[in-house]
Amino acid sequence: MSDSPLARPLGRVVYAARWVMAPMYVGLAIALVFLVVKFLQKLIAFGTGLAAMDGDAAVLGVLRLVDITLVGNLVLIVLLAGWASVIGPLTGGRTEFAELDFGAVKLRLVASIAAIAAIQVLESFIHIAEVPLGRLLWELAVLLGIALAGVLLALMDRLSGGH
Numbered sequence: 001m002s003d004s005p006l007a008r009p010l011g012r013v014v015y016a017a018r019w020v021m022a023p024m025y026v027g028l029a030i031a032l033v034f035l036v037v038k039f040l041q042k043l044i045a046f047g048t049g050l051a052a053m054d055g056d057a058a059v060l061g062v063l064r065l066v067d068i069t070l071v072g073n074l075v076l077i078v079l080l081a082g083w084a085s086v087i088g089p090l091t092g093g094r095t096e097f098a099e100l101d102f103g104a105v106k107l108r109l110v111a112s113i114a115a116i117a118a119i120q121v122l123e124s125f126i127h128i129a130e131v132p133l134g135r136l137l138w139e140l141a142v143l144l145g146i147a148l149a150g151v152l153l154a155l156m157d158r159l160s161g162g163h
Helices: 007-052 055-091 102-126 133-159
Strands: none
Touching (some): 102 133
8 A cells, every 4th residue: 555645544535435325225225116116006907907818918917027026136136236345344244245246246137137138029029010120130139139248247257267
């Protein structure tokens, strides 16, 4: 470390600046509550209309519930990993999330994003006659790009000795 008289105070300021992220994590927790409300609304609407639905509509209803759940998982992963790595050390106490492996978190995030994209592609395939070919091709390209990114992240993690 530097012998400068400013080095230690500046280091403390930079370290403490991580508290700026706390409102964002609180906001993510609130957003998660909003997602739960939206999930319950969709679940009630799905349940009340189930008897009148055909098979495709029922599958789409379930896929929409899965989609909201996966987005919730994504928010929760970011919230827990971020809190554990950014805010947790500032509180001085250890949390049960302190051992979260950043490589594993990255892979879980990519897997959740890929699953969300896959649900969109499935929904488009169910309505394939109504979906323009260009849009379908873009959705497939995005899904394949996300999947490729996930494979490359996993490969880099393995090559670096992460797992």
